[in-house]
Amino acid sequence: MKDVKSPASKNMTPGKGGLNAEIQSRIGHQLRAMYDDVVRQGVPERFAELIRKLDVPEETSQVGNNGGPTEDGRE
Amino acid sequence: MPLTESLRDDILASVPSLRAFAISLSGNGDRADDLVQETLLRALANIDSFQPGSNLPAWLFTILRNLFRSDYRKRRREVEDAEGNYAKTLKTQPAQNAHLEFEEFRVALDKLPQDQREALILVGASGFSYEDAAAICGCAVGTIKSRVNRARSKLAALLYVEGAEDFGPDETVRAVIGGNG
Numbered sequence: 001m002k003d004v005k006s007p008a009s010k011n012m013t014p015g016k017g018g019l020n021a022e023i024q025s026r027i028g029h030q031l032r033a034m035y036d037d038v039v040r041q042g043v044p045e046r047f048a049e050l051i052r053k054l055d056v057p058e059e060t061s062q063v064g065n066n067g068g069p070t071e072d073g074r075e
Numbered sequence: 076m077p078l079t080e081s082l083r084d085d086i087l088a089s090v091p092s093l094r095a096f097a098i099s100l101s102g103n104g105d106r107a108d109d110l111v112q113e114t115l116l117r118a119l120a121n122i123d124s125f126q127p128g129s130n131l132p133a134w135l136f137t138i139l140r141n142l143f144r145s146d147y148r149k150r151r152r153e154v155e156d157a158e159g160n161y162a163k164t165l166k167t168q169p170a171q172n173a174h175l176e177f178e179e180f181r182v183a184l185d186k187l188p189q190d191q192r193e194a195l196i197l198v199g200a201s202g203f204s205y206e207d208a209a210a211i212c213g214c215a216v217g218t219i220k221s222r223v224n225r226a227r228s229k230l231a232a233l234l235y236v237e238g239a240e241d242f243g244p245d246e247t248v249r250a251v252i253g254g255n256g
Contacts, residue, residue: 023231028199030180035200038095044108047090050115051083 078122082131086118089132092201093139099196100143102185110146114139130207137211140193147189183233187226194222195230 093114097107117138118125125134184192190212197208198219205223209216 020231023235024227027227027230027234030177031184031195031200034177034180034184035092035095035099035196038098039091041091041094043087043090044094046108047111047115048087050112051087051119 078119082122082125085131086115086135089135090115092132093135096136096196096201097139097143099184099200100140100189100193101147102181110139110143113142117142132201133203133207133211136197136201136203140211144189179234180230183230186233187229191222191226191229194219195226198223199227 090111093111094107097110097114098104101107101110114135118135125131184195187195193212194208197203197211198205203211205216205219209219212219
């Protein structure tokens with residue numbers, strides 16, 4: 001188990017624990033294609049709304065955070 | 076830190092990749108969106124514990140990952156054949172891009188042990204460093220590396236059986252390939 005090669009080397013040599021480079025790049029490509037397919041859908045309205053709504057502190061009794069100017073302690 | 080406008084925008088900007096992560100983990104769009112919603116609620120409720128300047132996406136991914144894990148355990152107890160239903164779920168999803176190869180890939184991904192799957196997604200798709208992925212999963216960097224490697228080998232074996240001897244999968248992988256015959 002210790003002989004696993006560092007994937008950072010993206011080794012071209014098919015050896016023990018190493019992957020055929022072409023197969024490895026196909027896997028990487030498919031993985032990103034699947035992932036990016038979802039990323040490209042952007043932010044569904046449901047979540048945009050959720051975050052907008054929760055920005056208004058209506059659940060807590062703390063009032064005064066409602067879009068008012070922030071304190072000076074900015075970086 | 077308190078929820079500022081810019082922090083809120085950053086959270087919003089993380090939503091697309093949170094969804095992608097959730098879908099990759101769960102393989103189910105509806106469940107993934109519920110996970111994202113719960114993640115956002117939890118993040119917003121605990122926003123005070125977020126360290127300004129630290130990695131916001133990593134923080135959010137950690138929350139989502141932990142929610143998924145506890146949710147997964149719960150569901151496994153509730154619905155015994157959840158895994159059997161997974162294949163059906165895939166087929167009922169609107170399939171713009173889901174040509175056969177794409178589906179095959181998702182099915183293969185789902186066959187990986189959870190540890191390996193999440194490591195592979197975090198590093199190979201979300202673009203996190205091994206260090207960030209290790210922090211998200213609460214394990215050592217070396218563990219993440221070996222999980223990613225094993226995930227890649229296993230996927231290669233599942234998807235490209237014909238090339239299997241090129242990289243020499245171990246006996247367990249062979250057993251998985253030939254397991255149904």
